[in-house]
Amino acid sequence: MAANQTLQRRQSQLTRGHLPSYAVWVVLAAAVILGAALSSLIGFSVVGWAVISAVVFVIAATIVTAVGEGERKAKDRLVTFLVYGAFLVALLPLVSVLWTVLERGVPGLNYNFLFTSMNGVTGAVDNQAVENGTPVLGGAYHAVLGTLQITFWATLISVPIGLLTAIYLVEYGAGKNLTKAITFFVDVMTGIPSIVAGLFAAALFALLFGPGTRTGFVAAVALSVLMIPVVVRSTEEMLKIVPNELREASYALGVRKWRTITNVVIPTAISGIASGVTLAIARVIGETAPILVTAGFASSINWNVFSGWMSTLPTFIYYQILTPTSPTAPDPSTQRAWAAALLLILMVMLLNLVARFVARMFAPKTSR
Amino acid sequence: MSTNSLKASTDRGRAGDKIFSGISLTAGILILAVLFSVAVFLLVQAAPTFTADPAEITGGNGFSAYILPIVIGTVIAAVIALVIATPIGIAVALFISHYAPRRLARAFGYVIDLLAAIPSVIYGAWGYIVLAPQLAKGYAWLAENLGWIPIFAGPASQTGKTMLTAGIVLAVMVIPIITSLSREIFLQTPGLHEEAALAMGATRWEMVRMAVLPFARPGIISATMLGLGRALGETMAVALVLSPGALVASLVKTGNQTIAAEIALNFPEAFGLRLNELIAAGLVLFVITLIVNMIARYIITRHKEFSGAN
Numbered sequence: 001m002a003a004n005q006t007l008q009r010r011q012s013q014l015t016r017g018h019l020p021s022y023a024v025w026v027v028l029a030a031a032v033i034l035g036a037a038l039s040s041l042i043g044f045s046v047v048g049w050a051v052i053s054a055v056v057f058v059i060a061a062t063i064v065t066a067v068g069e070g071e072r073k074a075k076d077r078l079v080t081f082l083v084y085g086a087f088l089v090a091l092l093p094l095v096s097v098l099w100t101v102l103e104r105g106v107p108g109l110n111y112n113f114l115f116t117s118m119n120g121v122t123g124a125v126d127n128q129a130v131e132n133g134t135p136v137l138g139g140a141y142h143a144v145l146g147t148l149q150i151t152f153w154a155t156l157i158s159v160p161i162g163l164l165t166a167i168y169l170v171e172y173g174a175g176k177n178l179t180k181a182i183t184f185f186v187d188v189m190t191g192i193p194s195i196v197a198g199l200f201a202a203a204l205f206a207l208l209f210g211p212g213t214r215t216g217f218v219a220a221v222a223l224s225v226l227m228i229p230v231v232v233r234s235t236e237e238m239l240k241i242v243p244n245e246l247r248e249a250s251y252a253l254g255v256r257k258w259r260t261i262t263n264v265v266i267p268t269a270i271s272g273i274a275s276g277v278t279l280a281i282a283r284v285i286g287e288t289a290p291i292l293v294t295a296g297f298a299s300s301i302n303w304n305v306f307s308g309w310m311s312t313l314p315t316f317i318y319y320q321i322l323t324p325t326s327p328t329a330p331d332p333s334t335q336r337a338w339a340a341a342l343l344l345i346l347m348v349m350l351l352n353l354v355a356r357f358v359a360r361m362f363a364p365k366t367s368r
Numbered sequence: 369m370s371t372n373s374l375k376a377s378t379d380r381g382r383a384g385d386k387i388f389s390g391i392s393l394t395a396g397i398l399i400l401a402v403l404f405s406v407a408v409f410l411l412v413q414a415a416p417t418f419t420a421d422p423a424e425i426t427g428g429n430g431f432s433a434y435i436l437p438i439v440i441g442t443v444i445a446a447v448i449a450l451v452i453a454t455p456i457g458i459a460v461a462l463f464i465s466h467y468a469p470r471r472l473a474r475a476f477g478y479v480i481d482l483l484a485a486i487p488s489v490i491y492g493a494w495g496y497i498v499l500a501p502q503l504a505k506g507y508a509w510l511a512e513n514l515g516w517i518p519i520f521a522g523p524a525s526q527t528g529k530t531m532l533t534a535g536i537v538l539a540v541m542v543i544p545i546i547t548s549l550s551r552e553i554f555l556q557t558p559g560l561h562e563e564a565a566l567a568m569g570a571t572r573w574e575m576v577r578m579a580v581l582p583f584a585r586p587g588i589i590s591a592t593m594l595g596l597g598r599a600l601g602e603t604m605a606v607a608l609v610l611s612p613g614a615l616v617a618s619l620v621k622t623g624n625q626t627i628a629a630e631i632a633l634n635f636p637e638a639f640g641l642r643l644n645e646l647i648a649a650g651l652v653l654f655v656i657t658l659i660v661n662m663i664a665r666y667i668i669t670r671h672k673e674f675s676g677a678n
Contacts, residue, residue: 076571083467086459087476090547093540094483097494164395172389173396182396184665185403191594191661192406192654193601195628199650200406202635203413211643225406228399258388286487289603289628293635314489314604321493321608334497341490348485 019068027064031057054085098345105342108136108335114343117142119300123326126333136332138325140340142301143316146216147347149305150295150312151285153220154227159277161224162231169232170239171261183236189229197225198290205294214296216305219312222290227280234276238269275359282351286344288314313344406654414648420641434645435627435652437615441531442626442653445606446599448535448619449542453599454592456539457546464547465554466576477551484544492608495537496529500609503536504528507620521618529611532619534626537605542595549594553587554580586667593664597657603628627653 035053039045058081066074112135121138129136165182173179201222205213242265250260266273296309297319317337324333422430464476504527511522524530561579570578581588606629613623631646631653638646 072571072574076573079573079576080467083459083463086456087463087468090456090460090480090483090543093494094479094486096498097486097490100494100498101490161395161398164392165399168389168392168396172392178396182399184669185400187665187668188658188661189399189403191597191601191657191664193597193603193628193657195603195631196406196410196601196650196654196657199631199635199647200409203409203647204405206413207409212639225402228402232399256382256385258385261388282485286489288487288489289607289632292632296636314487317489317493318604318608321496337493341493344487345490348487349482352482352485 019065023064023068024061027061028057031060058082058085101338101341101345104335104338105340108339109342110135112137113139113336113339114144115139115141117299117301118325121299121325123328126324126326127329129332130326130329136335138332138336140313140316140336140343142298143311143313143340144343145301145303146295146298146310147285147312147314149303150216150219150223150291150310151281153217153305154223154284155277155281157220157224158227158231158280162228162280163235163273165228165232166235166239167261169236171257171265186229186232189225190233192225193289194226194287195289195293198222198293200225201290201294214294214309215307216295216302216310219291219295219310220305222294223284223287226287226290227284230280230283231277234279235269235273238272238276239265241272242268271359271361275355278351278355278358282348282355285351286314286348288312288318291315292318313340313347316340317344407651410647410651410654414644414651416641416644417648420644424641425645426642431645431648435649438625438627438630438649439652439656440615441624442600442628442656444531444619444624445535445538445610445626446596448532449538449599450592450596452536452539453542453546453595457543457591457595458550458588460543461547461550461554462576462580465551466572466580477548480544480547483540484548488541488602488604489608491537491541492604492606495533495605495609499537500528500530500533502528503533507532511618511620518617519619521621524620525611525622527611527622529609530620530622531610531624534606534610535619537609538599538602541602541605542599545598546591546595549591550584550588553584553591557583586670590664590667593660593667597660597664600660601628601653601657603632607632 032053034056035049038052038056039048042048058078061081062074062078065077116137116139118138118140119142125137128134165186169179169182173182198219201218202214204221205215205218246264246268247260250264251257255263291312292315295312295315297315298309298311302308302310317340320333320337320340324330326332417425417431420431422428422433425431425434427434460480464473464480468476504525507524507528507530510520511524514520515522557580561583562575565575565579566572606626610624610626610629611622612625612629612633615625616623627649631650634642635646
């Protein structure tokens with residue numbers, strides 16, 4: 001009995017100056033009701049209701065805490081609300097973008113869209129589709145092929161250069177001034193605007209092959225300028241975490257340095273490197289600006305990256321939205337653009353998932 | 369004989385070593401060469417612009433009169449983006465590193481990374497078709513009620529395709545950059561500092577303010593600078609969202625233009641001197657972003673040396 005009383009007293013001492021835990025919920029309920037009332041005064045909408053309720057709740061909860069628990073606790077609570085709120089605000093555009101792409105992209109994403117090009121699809125064709133209510137003709141087959149070819153060539157250029165540079169930085173160049181310079185400029189290169197990379201490739205090929213040279217390969221060069229630094233950074237990080245004991249054990253067996261690198265260091269880090277490369281591909285596959293200035297725009301299939309203009313999914317989206325095939329009836333073009341956007345997002349998400357999967361599944365087994 | 373064969377294999381191994389280190393060194397130097405040649409090629413192709421007769425440049429008043437308004441436009445767009453994105457980005461980073469339930473924090477981190485994974489052209493399309501019409505009503509209200517402030521001067525754009533919309537879309541694209549970099553730094557805060565603050569009776573916010581933020585200040589600054597670099601160079605969002613025009617102070621009126629969007633909109637049809645002119649504009653953009661990025665990277669490297677991180 002006495003022990004029980006002591007316990008009770010101690011509890012009340014410890015919780016003195018605290019609001020009961022249900023206080024916040026009471027304030028929240030009051031804020032939601034008040035929000036509903038205020039928003040119906042100025043014309044009810046769900047968004048207005050949510051915003052007003054949130055503002056009322058944050059202010060009221062802070063004041064209640066300030067009265068019940070003191071100024072410091074109130075400040076702490078206010079910041080907590082703001083931090084949570086910032087996260088929700090940051091989620092809004094993500095949800096909105098994904099929802100928009102799904103809602104508008106799904107109707108257009110069909111077999112016809114995936115496996116026909118825009119060859120022969122003119123404004124008249126689109127006008128007819130709108131007038132007669134027939135399915136929209138034309139698709140993004142040529143753009144998908146262009147995306148795959150250009151990305152393939154960009155990967156082919158960037159991965160060897162990026163991989164070897166990372167090997168130099170970690171295995172050969174530790175502590176040298178050249179290493180510091182390369183690391184610094186690789187970091188700076190990650191910040192090159194993509195359109196400048198495109199202009200660089202365009203200027204380079206204009207000097208070599210005459211002005212106006214626009215092919216898929218020029219675009220691949222532009223993309224590799226963007227891709228190389230990403231590959232270098234991720235590979236470098238992965239090589240750095242390979243334990244030195246592995247290298248030393250290999251040297252102790254009399255193995256040459258380059259054999260150690262190719263047979264011990266790289267196999268250990270391969271999962272991380274592969275996932276880094278995949279993420280780099282995911283980054284450049286959605287680039288639009290460099291393609292606009294280097295590969296031109298095509299409406300038919302082009303299998304040759306070394307000659308002729310080429311279209312990719314991002315430029316397809318851009319042109320379908322900005323210059324609809326039929327200026328008087330833009331709906332078919334908009335539908336195609338959103339279907340292409342959905343396809344592009346699916347590709348990027350797939351690459352991201354593959355990267356995470358590779359990193360997890362093929363991670364080196366450690367004894368610990 | 370046996371010593372000979374041993375020696376032979378050693379020689380072969382040595383050659384392999386030389387070749388391999390030589391190739392990897394070449395790759396490293398190639399990267400420096402690429403960055404250098406970006407500058408050189410742009411300069412060569414831009415050169416005719418600077419020597420041309422001022423009357424032949426678009427606008428008819430020489431290159432600086434042409435480039436200055438769009439440089440200002442670029443800076444305005446980037447500043448709007450940063451004003452919105454910096455507080456939100458830092459708060460989201462704090463949320464993930466210090467506020468969210470431990471078990472969910474990783475998942476939240478992935479979700480924010482998703483924002484970075486969405487291609488810019490899709491943000492542009494979203495801003496063009498979804499966001500701009502929504503904001504148009506808000507702009508009309510701003511122009512009516514706050515029109516006396518120059519940046520909200522009317523008449524507001526009917527379509528909502530204004531500088532402010534472009535800035536908001538840019539902010540969405542910059543938030544994940546600021547968040548992921550600040551999060552890295554926040555997580556590096558020495559645990560002892562945080563625990564010491566909490567043990568002294570600090571609330572969570574006081575702990576963050578006294579232990580985390582001072583430690584992370586250089587990191588936050590450089591994260592913001594990198595976000596600035598991204599916002600300055602971002603092309604598609606602006607090209608799609610903004611309906612370009614002459615430089616105006618009002619953010620809710622049609623007008624203004626950024627360098628990157630100017631290039632993207634005009635390059636496909638450009639030829640002759642106009643081509644050189646756009647490449648010169650690209651050179652200006654390159655120099656601006658290069659300076660911003662170099663300052664940011666310099667702060668990060670200095671911070672690494674001092675803090676003992678890594």
